[in-house]
Amino acid sequence: MIETTSPISTWLKLGSIGGSSPDVVLVISVLVLTIAWRSFTTTLHGNKPLPPGPASIPIIGSLFAMPAAGKEMGVFAWWAKKWGPIVHIKIFGRHIVVLNTLKAASDLLERRSNIYSDRPARSGPADSVSTLPFNQQLKDCRRLLHQARSIKVYRPGNEEQVRLMLRRLLQTPEAFVEHIRRSAGATVMKVAYDYDVTSDDDHFIALAEGYNTAFSIVTAPSAFWVDFIPFLEYLPDWVPGASLKRMVGSFPDLQNRIRGEPYGYTMEQMAKKTNGVSFISTAADNHGGLDQMSETELEALRWAASAFYGAGTATTISLTSWFILAMSLFPEVQKKAQAEIDSVIGNEKLPGFVDRPELPYIEAMCKETLRWNCVLPGALTHAVNTYDEYEGYRIPPSAVIANMRAMTRDEKEYKDPHIFRPERFLGPLDDQEKDARSYAYGFGRRICPGLNIANDAVYITIVSLLATFNFSNAMTQNGVHITPLTVQGTGGLIHFPVKYKCSITPRSDRVKELIYEATDDLARYL
Numbered sequence: 448m449i450e451t452t453s454p455i456s457t458w459l460k461l462g463s464i465g466g467s468s469p470d471v472v473l474v475i476s477v478l479v480l481t482i483a484w485r486s487f488t489t490t491l492h493g494n495k496p497l498p499p500g501p502a503s504i505p506i507i508g509s510l511f512a513m514p515a516a517g518k519e520m521g522v523f524a525w526w527a528k529k530w531g532p533i534v535h536i537k538i539f540g541r542h543i544v545v546l547n548t549l550k551a552a553s554d555l556l557e558r559r560s561n562i563y564s565d566r567p568a569r570s571g572p573a574d575s576v577s578t579l580p581f582n583q584q585l586k587d588c589r590r591l592l593h594q595a596r597s598i599k600v601y602r603p604g605n606e607e608q609v610r611l612m613l614r615r616l617l618q619t620p621e622a623f624v625e626h627i628r629r630s631a632g633a634t635v636m637k638v639a640y641d642y643d644v645t646s647d648d649d650h651f652i653a654l655a656e657g658y659n660t661a662f663s664i665v666t667a668p669s670a671f672w673v674d675f676i677p678f679l680e681y682l683p684d685w686v687p688g689a690s691l692k693r694m695v696g697s698f699p700d701l702q703n704r705i706r707g708e709p710y711g712y713t714m715e716q717m718a719k720k721t722n723g724v725s726f727i728s729t730a731a732d733n734h735g736g737l738d739q740m741s742e743t744e745l746e747a748l749r750w751a752a753s754a755f756y757g758a759g760t761a762t763t764i765s766l767t768s769w770f771i772l773a774m775s776l777f778p779e780v781q782k783k784a785q786a787e788i789d790s791v792i793g794n795e796k797l798p799g800f801v802d803r804p805e806l807p808y809i810e811a812m813c814k815e816t817l818r819w820n821c822v823l824p825g826a827l828t829h830a831v832n833t834y835d836e837y838e839g840y841r842i843p844p845s846a847v848i849a850n851m852r853a854m855t856r857d858e859k860e861y862k863d864p865h866i867f868r869p870e871r872f873l874g875p876l877d878d879q880e881k882d883a884r885s886y887a888y889g890f891g892r893r894i895c896p897g898l899n900i901a902n903d904a905v906y907i908t909i910v911s912l913l914a915t916f917n918f919s920n921a922m923t924q925n926g927v928h929i930t931p932l933t934v935q936g937t938g939g940l941i942h943f944p945v946k947y948k949c950s951i952t953p954r955s956d957r958v959k960e961l962i963y964e965a966t967d968d969l970a971r972y973l
């Protein structure tokens with residue numbers, strides 16, 4: 448349950464009161480002062496209305512208004528139209544606030560991040576960095592992850608994996624989603640653990656995929672209400688939420704394995720001194736060696752390394768899948784980008800990180816890819832554990848959802864938001880539309896610590912695909928042509944395009960040669 452912590456009761460816990468029955472006096476004092484504190488905060492904020500939202504009935508609140516899995520963003524968008532920038536829902540006594548505009552999200556999650564940086568309390572213990580409350584363990588993990596923000600040492604590994612993806616695309620273009628998946632997973636395993644993925648049924652990848660699927664389900668905005676209802680897991684599967692509740696229960700076991708098994712592999716390599724550069728080895732070097740790290744620091748390292756897979760793969764897979772769909776639907780954008788690459792790079796090499804400063808149109812495409820169909824449409828749910836006030840409304844202790852989908856599709860901010868148009872981010876700064884990179888990675892003290900790694904991955908993937916392939920003819924699995932107005936996503940925590948087919952063909956014989964030349968030395972991965 449989300450609770451307000453009274454500073455008075457905290458103070459009392461620390462102090463002692465003299466007299467013949469100190470325990471009784473203490474308990475009574477705590478009770479009286481806690482009641483006084485609660486009535487003080489309620490009086491302070493109580494005369495302000497709650498933000499508007501769906502009707503509520505006793506006990507269950509607005510449970511029946513809560514959207515089904517995958518439908519959250521559509522429903523939230525409808526609520527936004529009806530009730531405006533900030534919407535309130537109450538379910539089983541717990542409050543949820545949905546922020547529908549960038550202004551509201553920045554005002555609360557950024558400017559008041561001292562109180563809006565928690566995660567909603569769950570019935571079980573936190574099981575990953577992103578579900579940890581804002582405590583010391585989180586700070587330790589984030590500190591380690593921050594050290595990875597600026598490192599360029601991972602770029603060669605990233606470039607290699609993308610080039611291997613290009614080679615697989617030459618061979619079986621129709622299996623493009625599997626190739627993206629393999630490339631994203633292999634990049635993350637290389638970066639975090641210096642582990643080489645050499646087959647499609649790699650053990651660690653299978654483990655991480657299982658974890659990702661479960662994570663996505665149990666943390667989707669539509670899912671966490673089941674956490675409020677303890678008895679659900681004992682009911683049969685047909686009761687809404689019962690199987691989901693069981694999955695929440697078994698999740699920590701999966702999380703222990705994902706934290707322990709690949710880490711064990713890197714430890715073995717480091718003990719034998721056969722390891723290469725990884726997030727773990729870099730963290731160890733920064734501390735003067737693993738043996739110089741305390742047990743707490745090592746535990747934080749295990750958690751932080753596992754965050755790479757959990758947070759870094761599905762997001763990249765989603766983004767790349769959206770990008771390929773965009774290229775198939777907007778051929779004039781594709782042509783313009785390819786013309787820029789050809790004029791800057793020519794046909795003697797594949798593009799790399801060194802070329803980035805000379806490719807402004809590609810840079811604008813990276814921004815537009817993050818905006819067009821944002822990967823985490825509800826970000827990750829924040830929590831505020833104290834009363835607050837905003838725009839004349841009372842904000843009770845609540846789970847707080849940033850409706851990123853509404854922000855990236857805000858018509859006041861973006862002209863024709865459903866159109867993929869990199870030109871939004873070109874030209875004089877004053878004329879440019881809002882750079883989605885400034886918020887697509889979240890807010891305040893919980894902002895994505897992997898954003899530099901992610902920005903690198905987005906660039907190298909986009910530029911390499913455009914330099915070597917043409918994309919066209921997107922259609923649904925049933926063969927119906929997709930248009931910008933009929934694009935469909937899955938919703939959920941991570942938003943993927945609904946499965947589609949498209950034509951992916953090499954741009955020339957020369958690019959085929961370049962791909963083979965660049966990957967011949969990497970045959971061990973194929």
Ligand code: HEM
Binds near residue numbers: 576758905
């Ligand atoms: C395109 C790729 C990515 C996108 C769009 C993305 C976006 C996000 C967003 C929106 C959040 C929630 C922030 C908030 O609560 O306000 C987040 C959290 C997080 N991301 Fe990323 N991310 C990406 C890739 C990565 C990568 C490669 C890593 C690897 C280190 C990573 C690690 C994390 C972690 C650990 C958190 C949780 C932070 C916390 O709870 O304090 N992400 N990300």
